[in-house]
Amino acid sequence: MARIMWKAVAAGGAALVLTGMAAMPAGAAEGGVSFSRVSVNGGKPITIGVKEMVKVHATFRMTTTLRHNSGPTVFPYRGTTENPETLWNVIESSDCKVVDRAKGICDYNEWLYIDPQDLDFGNEDAGTWRTAARVFLPGDSQDIDDVNLPLQVKRATRLTVDASPEPVATGKTITVSGRLTRANWDTHTYQGYAGRGVSLQFKATGASSYKTVKTATSNATGSLRATVKATGPGTWRWTYYGNSVSGASSSGGDHVATQPRALHSASPRVMHSA
Known part of the structure; x- marks a missing residue:
């Protein structure tokens, strides 16, 4: 009972x-x-x-x-x-x-x-x-x-993610953006969490876990932005590991497909008769 x-x-x-x-x-x-x-x-x-x-x-x-x-x-x-x-x-x-x-x-x-x-x-x-x-x-x-x-x-945190363009040619640049927010218990809202180091992580298609690619620092509104080279298809996310008063969190994943880089043939040579 x-x-x-x-x-x-x-x-x-x-x-x-x-x-x-x-x-x-x-x-x-x-x-x-x-x-x-x-x-x-x-x-x-x-x-x-x-x-x-x-x-x-x-x-x-x-x-x-x-x-x-x-x-x-x-x-x-x-x-x-x-x-x-x-x-x-x-x-x-x-x-x-x-x-x-x-x-x-x-x-x-x-x-x-x-x-x-x-x-x-x-x-x-x-x-x-x-x-x-x-x-x-x-x-x-x-x-x-x-x-x-x-x-x-700890105050809960949240993260969003958006990776573009989708799809992208292998070797081209991907821009991954997002936003880190934290629970404000005084106003009962989530607000931008500035000045935090957040890890950009990638899980290749077929892999079992994410790996950290680079880190970015959230700006005054909690926004995040990083650029990386596309090495193959997979999923991108942001992860914040928290501190003594703020909880850890990860965004959902944004899958980006890749396609072979276009091959550009040389211009044909023009032959002139004498």
Whole structure:
């Protein structure tokens, strides 16, 4: 059975999705609980766009013989465990999968939902977060620990590509253009991402992977442009490898066919009779 926790609940049971600062319930932290084997998003960065709610899978183990309320959770946080800024809107967690009943060892699966359209969510939320694990205990107390697991939260990027002319004669010049944009969580739009090194890649027809041919730097509007020689038919794309606050992305591929270079015969010689 899955259990669902909302960040806050309004009168009448309507859900409020609040991503910013969230005060912990009253009650001092308790000992006697430990968390281990914590994994969030498979160790990969959490990359978020501008509209779609992101679903993040997490797993962890809790060990305790104390009585506790259902639904221990792990989640990204900044600040201190006593007064953290948290990054989640809804958490759905599994029941305990018993590992050792006598020792109180349970494994859990969890799904965190993060909504980029939440009013408290903005560009300042990109970067490094820490991971907290928490369980509520009777009497309005809780155990909350930092589990020493950094998380990277990144703004999504997008790329487009256009290669021309199509088809092109072998050995002639191809111009490959495109545009790199990045999610702006303040305006909920994608905007040009300037000054980024982006790799132009080519996959020859029949090949299994792309190879980088050259790099280009995005201009003030995020636009990209490069010229290359056509060596044969294949597919062109742009790839951006990301940074500490921006996710990696690749454009779709633009296939360009090639045709043999035209042969030009010499002009016939004219013979004049004497």
